[in-house]
Amino acid sequence: xxxxxxxxxxxxxxxxxxxxxxxxxxxxxxxxxxxxxxxxxxxxxxxxxxxxxxxxxxxxxxxxxxxxxxxxxxxxxxxxxxxxxxxxxxxxxxxxxxxxxxxxxxxxxxxxxxxxxxxxxxxxxxxxxxxxxxxxxxxxxxxxxxxxxxxxxxxxxxxxxxxxxxxxxxxxxxxxxxxxxxxxxxxxxxxxxxxxxxxxxxxxxxxxxxxxxxxxxxxxxxxxxxxxxxxxxxxxxxxxxxxxxxxxxxxxxxxxxxxxxxxxxxxxxxxxxxx
Amino acid sequence: xxxxxxxxxxxxxxxxxxxxxxxxxxxxxxxxxxxxxxxxxxxxxxxxxxxxxxxxxxxxxxxxxxxxxxxxxxxxxxxxxxxxxxxxxxxxxxxxxxxxxxxxxxxxxxxxxxxxxxxxxxxxxxxxxxxxxxxxxxxxxxxxxxxxxxxxxxxxxxxxxxxxxxxxxxxxxxxxxxxxxxxxxxxxxxxxxxxxxxxxxxxxxxxxxxxxxxxxxxxxxxxxxxxxxxxxxxxxxxxxxxxxxxxxxxxxxxxxxxxxxxxxxxxxxxxxxxxxxxxxxxxxxxxxxxxxxxxxxxxxxxxxxxxxxxxxxxxxxxxxxxxxxxxxxxxxx
Numbered sequence: 001x002x003x004x005x006x007x008x009x010x011x012x013x014x015x016x017x018x019x020x021x022x023x024x025x026x027x028x029x030x031x032x033x034x035x036x037x038x039x040x041x042x043x044x045x046x047x048x049x050x051x052x053x054x055x056x057x058x059x060x061x062x063x064x065x066x067x068x069x070x071x072x073x074x075x076x077x078x079x080x081x082x083x084x085x086x087x088x089x090x091x092x093x094x095x096x097x098x099x100x101x102x103x104x105x106x107x108x109x110x111x112x113x114x115x116x117x118x119x120x121x122x123x124x125x126x127x128x129x130x131x132x133x134x135x136x137x138x139x140x141x142x143x144x145x146x147x148x149x150x151x152x153x154x155x156x157x158x159x160x161x162x163x164x165x166x167x168x169x170x171x172x173x174x175x176x177x178x179x180x181x182x183x184x185x186x187x188x189x190x191x192x193x194x195x196x197x198x199x200x201x202x203x204x205x206x207x208x209x210x211x212x213x214x215x216x217x218x219x220x221x222x223x224x225x226x227x228x229x230x231x232x233x234x235x236x237x238x239x240x241x242x243x244x245x246x247x248x249x250x251x252x253x254x255x256x257x258x259x260x261x262x263x264x265x266x267x268x269x270x271x272x273x274x275x
Numbered sequence: 276x277x278x279x280x281x282x283x284x285x286x287x288x289x290x291x292x293x294x295x296x297x298x299x300x301x302x303x304x305x306x307x308x309x310x311x312x313x314x315x316x317x318x319x320x321x322x323x324x325x326x327x328x329x330x331x332x333x334x335x336x337x338x339x340x341x342x343x344x345x346x347x348x349x350x351x352x353x354x355x356x357x358x359x360x361x362x363x364x365x366x367x368x369x370x371x372x373x374x375x376x377x378x379x380x381x382x383x384x385x386x387x388x389x390x391x392x393x394x395x396x397x398x399x400x401x402x403x404x405x406x407x408x409x410x411x412x413x414x415x416x417x418x419x420x421x422x423x424x425x426x427x428x429x430x431x432x433x434x435x436x437x438x439x440x441x442x443x444x445x446x447x448x449x450x451x452x453x454x455x456x457x458x459x460x461x462x463x464x465x466x467x468x469x470x471x472x473x474x475x476x477x478x479x480x481x482x483x484x485x486x487x488x489x490x491x492x493x494x495x496x497x498x499x500x501x502x503x504x505x506x507x508x509x510x511x512x513x514x515x516x517x518x519x520x521x522x523x524x525x526x527x528x529x530x531x532x533x534x535x536x537x538x539x540x541x542x543x544x545x546x547x548x549x550x551x552x553x554x555x556x557x558x559x560x561x562x563x564x565x566x567x568x569x570x571x572x573x574x575x576x577x578x579x580x581x582x583x584x585x586x587x588x589x590x591x592x593x594x595x596x597x598x599x600x601x602x603x604x605x606x607x608x
Contacts, residue, residue, distance in 0.1 A: 193553075263526060
């Protein structure tokens with residue numbers, strides 16, 4: 001049994017609301033969450049808005065400092081790392097976000113966007129970088145001709161392919177995806193999900209996939225964690241959570257999803273667990 | 276399961292051969308192409324399509340709210356027999372918010388942040404019924420109660436930012452209902468909401484139809500929502516209707532390759548886990564559609580005959596597919 005790639009140990013995040021001196025209050029976005037991820041595994045985190053799923057992801061990405069607990073990546077606490085050690089962590093851990101339009105510099109060509117991570121980490125010379133960029137574009141299903149284009153010339157699906165290319169160009173071991181298909185149409189969403197599955201398999205990537213869309217998470221994740229009000233209420237293998245949900249909130253959440261196979265059905269939600 | 280829809284007497288909305296184009300620097304671009312669509316009294320009709328399918332523009336024509344640069348090329352729109360196109364602005368203003376109401380996707384943006392919710396909900400009554408603000412405010416409390424908002428007296432004097440997303444959408448629905456319109460146009464009203472809140476809003480819309488006999492045009496990209504709520508469905512692709520029929524037929528016997536593709540690309544939460552089949556490619560730009568059938572460049576069944584304008588093939592009464600191979604597909608399935 002190998003050791004976990006990522007370990008979150010009782011991580012918490014409290015935000016201060018209002019003035020610190022005049023009756024400010026604390027809001028707990030993530031409350032003592034623990035999870036672990038094995039190499040090559042895909043973990044889906046589902047929850048409604050305000051459940052803390054994005055804050056958790058941002059703590060793993062080292063964008064939001066936890067107020068309690070530890071986050072270990074490849075055995076090292078990422079919040080204790082600095083300098084070259086931190087640079088190494090960043091190289092092995094990459095992210096894809098929801099809005100492909102806002103995650104690129106509109107003035108840079110796709111080639112420049114994709115070469116940037118290689119430059120930051122000082123990998124290769126300009127010629128070998130371009131070869132690497134072309135290879136990676138092909139890996140995400142785009143022709144190398146796209147190198148000369150600019151973000152606004154691409155469709156939403158193509159931009160998300162480029163975002164995935166940028167994330168995998170350094171060959172990381174962990175991909176963190178925050179609602180990567182939420183802004184896409186269904187037919188394109190299915191393309192991107194298929195691409196992520198292929199890439200995760202081929203590159204042996206582990207993935208934390210955050211989404212509010214239960215169907216999407218069911219499609220892509222090996223394991224699921226259901227979050228509510230900052231806590232994980234249920235976690236387990238995807239099939240078990242979807243076929244036999246144990247927690248009342250998971251049950252309510254699943255029964256609330258409208259399904260194409262249920263014609264004119266009224267959703268019956270057990271109300272006590274809902275806000 | 277609710278009862279199937281009552282027999283249709285007279286149409287609330289009747290759109291015939293509607294075409295809408297945008298004028299651009301490079302000429303005229305048709306975004307809604309020969310769309311015919313009708314809604315009976317008390318019927319909930321879904322229009323499903325991905326972005327760029329023209330579903331929103333078609334509904335804006337009903338409201339007389341087409342964006343600048345858009346022009347109706349031909350066709351007619353009738354609301355309970357009254358023509359809505361080529362009418363003076365004053366006529367359309369009298370219809371809007373009175374006989375037809377819009378429930379938009381983003382309720383927070385639609386609400387005025389500087390006015391109390393109660394005033395906004397009651398405003399259509401002062402405009403269309405000439406009642407006083409004081410009476411309208413009282414009526415607004417009743418309307419907020421009818422959309423199952425808790426503590427409506429208090430809510431009426433609050434401002435939109437004090438409401439959650441679901442409450443804002445309920446307030447918009449209450450405003451839409453204030454004049455008891457014949458037609459509610461709901462444009463992705465639940466897309467921004469959490470699933471549990473969405474389920475409550477869908478139940479509310481169904482109750483409104485059942486109690487007031489309101490006709491509802493429901494625009495969405497979510498197949499699950501259509502299946503749950505609607506009586507009949509129109510599937511739009513790249514500006515045109517590709518399939519129409521009762522919701523049972525569309526979901527059990529999809530007879531257009533695009534409808535099938537959408538169903539196969541939708542992740543399911545219930546039932547056995549089946550892999551997703553993406554539709555290759557993307558929706559063509561309105562000025563670069565393939566010749567003949569506009570789905571042909573992404574369609575696995577496309578052949579030489581698809582270079583002709585697709586015929587309307589009746590699969591069963593009320594179920595029409597605009598695909599030359601519809602009957603072949605039917606026998607195959």
